[in-house]
Amino acid sequence: MDSDSNKPDPHDPTWSSLPSSDSTFFFTRDDDNDLHNTHKITDFTWSYNSSDLSADVEGYQPSDPPTTTATASGSSDSHLLPGDQTSDIIPPNPSASSSSSEDLADKNIVVLFKIESNIKGSYDYEVKKKGQKRIRQPRFAFMTKSEVDHLEDGYRWRKYGQKAVKNSPFPRSYYRCTNSKCTVKKRVERSSEDPSIVITTYEGQHCHHTIGFPRNSGFLSHEGAFLGHFAPPMSSHHQSPFLYQGMQFSHDSSVTRSIAQASISSASVQQAHHQQQAPSDTTDSPSSVSQQLPPLSSGEGLLGDIVPPGMRNP
DNA sequence: CGTCTTTGACCTGCGC
DNA sequence: GCGCAGGTCAAAGACG
Numbered sequence: 001m002d003s004d005s006n007k008p009d010p011h012d013p014t015w016s017s018l019p020s021s022d023s024t025f026f027f028t029r030d031d032d033n034d035l036h037n038t039h040k041i042t043d044f045t046w047s048y049n050s051s052d053l054s055a056d057v058e059g060y061q062p063s064d065p066p067t068t069t070a071t072a073s074g075s076s077d078s079h080l081l082p083g084d085q086t087s088d089i090i091p092p093n094p095s096a097s098s099s100s101s102e103d104l105a106d107k108n109i110v111v112l113f114k115i116e117s118n119i120k121g122s123y124d125y126e127v128k129k130k131g132q133k134r135i136r137q138p139r140f141a142f143m144t145k146s147e148v149d150h151l152e153d154g155y156r157w158r159k160y161g162q163k164a165v166k167n168s169p170f171p172r173s174y175y176r177c178t179n180s181k182c183t184v185k186k187r188v189e190r191s192s193e194d195p196s197i198v199i200t201t202y203e204g205q206h207c208h209h210t211i212g213f214p215r216n217s218g219f220l221s222h223e224g225a226f227l228g229h230f231a232p233p234m235s236s237h238h239q240s241p242f243l244y245q246g247m248q249f250s251h252d253s254s255v256t257r258s259i260a261q262a263s264i265s266s267a268s269v270q271q272a273h274h275q276q277q278a279p280s281d282t283t284d285s286p287s288s289v290s291q292q293l294p295p296l297s298s299g300e301g302l303l304g305d306i307v308p309p310g311m312r313n314p
Numbered sequence: 315c316g317t318c319t320t321t322g323a324c325c326t327g328c329g330c
Numbered sequence: 331g332c333g334c335a336g337g338t339c340a341a342a343g344a345c346g
Contacts, residue, residue, distance in 0.1 A: 159319055161338060174337070
């Protein structure tokens with residue numbers, strides 16, 4: 001019964017589903033995880049593909065190995081309704097993060113959230129469009145406290161649309177993976193309630209590697225080197241060095257990698273920002289985010305490219 | 315010249 | 331059927 005207490009129960013008043021568009025649900029817990037009021041790191045990952053639904057959830061503590069791991073699994077063959085799917089999914093254990101909430105609040109990072117439940121109760125639903133069937137793929141959304149709207153995640157994206165969102169002063173941007181064989185899309189929008197939070201929704205799964213050696217883009221060159229450390233080949237089942245982040249990837253979910261990479265990118269930005277704001281603050285845990293990353297040259301690389309000039313140290 | 319962003323038009327689903 | 335909102339297309343322009 002203990003494990004059930006961590007499941008989002010629609011009848012449990014301590015769990016709530018934040019309103020969001022379409023069929024996306026952000027589960028949070030009023031007593032501990034109010035995304036609008038707290039800035040906690042609660043890193044966890046999801047593995048999700050067409051034949052198997054599973055999730056690895058890990059509480060993250062800066063100085064300790066992951067203390068909480070939960071796994072939920074299911075099968076698309078079971079024809080679960082959306083509610084059933086999400087109720088099978090175990091969100092991060094609030095207690096695992098609460099022990100370090102003071103430190104984590106300083107990191108100024110929000111993470112994230114899984115989701116996905118498909119419209120109309122079907123796992124994959126099809127929509128006829130000009131004689132063709134369009135398959136709506138599973139979606140994953142997460143929230144990141146970031147000043148950067150479009151979080152880098154190791155893939156190249158082409159923006160194909162932007163729309164104003166009702167009841168929100170911030171537009172929603174639509175991106176598509178630039179790989180012609182890849183159908184992954186993502187939406188990026190800012191929370192209307194907390195403009196510092198970026199909501200990114202991925203749809204689909206990459207069928208290719210991240211960008212290892214991109215074109216002559218300064219950012220991507222650094223990023224490629226960065227991801228070269230972190231992103232295993234899709235065929236690899238070795239443990240990812242992302243364990244440094246308290247994350248663990250299961251199977252081959254490139255979407256999961258995208259999410260985690262974006263989260264780390266954001267974490268790096270926020271960490272840089274944090275250091276810039278309080279350069280003399282040495283009270284951070286020695287295993288804070290940036291210190292767990294492979295060394296990057298000072299002011300260069302990922303941080304140097306992501307962080308707006310105004311945020312950088314001179 | 316290739317790539318990417320912008321942006322108005324268009325398409326689709328849904329509620330009334 | 332109509333209107334609204336979300337999502338997508340594609341032409342035009344910007345940029346390196």
